[in-house]
Amino acid sequence: MATQLQATQSQFAAYIRDPENNPKPADVDHRRMAMYRELFFNNIDSFIASNFPVLRTILSDAQWLELTQDFFARHRCETPYFSEIAEEFLAYLQNERNNPDDYPFLLELAHYEWVEMALSIAKDTPVLGSGDFLENLLLRRIALSPLAWPLLYRYPVQAIGPGFLPREAPEQPSCLIVHRDEYDQVHFLKTTGLTIRLLQIFQDQGGMSGESCLRAVAAEFPQLDVEALMSNGLPILRELAEKGILIPAVDA
Incomplete structure (x- = not known):
């Protein structure tokens, strides 16, 4: 029973990540699966857009959608925290992204934008000099x-x-x-x-x-x-x- 549940969960997640290349669970309605995927993807897409506003601005809607969908389908995040998804996106750009049509500065621009967020939430409390x-x-x-x-x-x-x-x-x-x-x-x-x-x-x-x-x-x-x-x-x-x-x- 546990093995069957795990298999269904894996199929569910695979379809949500990449419905073009993975079948949906047979016992779930297509419209419900589409709703689940839209909910998950839109959350990730919105979060990345808010953390990389310049990157979002310089890309067309089609370019941005291709980029975020590729990240959503390809990258396996190592953290459950939304505040760390931006760092996961950087890891994807550095290690997995491979599109010759991308701007050559794409990774550096993303890193530059990520730095602001990373510093804004850093927990360090340095003591300043007198x-x-x-x-x-x-x-x-x-x-x-x-x-x-x-x-x-x-x-x-x-x-x-x-x-x-x-x-x-x-x-x-x-x-x-x-x-x-x-x-x-x-x-x-x-x-x-x-x-x-x-x-x-x-x-x-x-x-x-x-x-x-x-x-x-x-x-x-x-x-x-x-x-x-x-x-x-x-x-x-x-x-x-x-x-x-x-x-x-x-x-x-």
């Missing part, structure tokens, strides 16, 4: 806030929209910092590759002084003048700390 911390950044141990993400994209995802759909990546990547402030507002900052590398070092080390980090950057870029980097780097550190992107490192 005035003393801001005044002694070269000496104090600094860490990258868990609510600040340095990002590199091949395409200028922050500018993509219906009026700008690049087919080729520019020579220079787009360097962005996405962070959530103390008021739980998510911000996107355009920055330089040098600043991204600075943040990556703090992220990798888990905590180091501002001076040590700047010297580490100088060692990676020998074409830069060390003293100039130390002098110009301090205002950058202070700005990042004031925004809560850099915070005091927590001793283990």
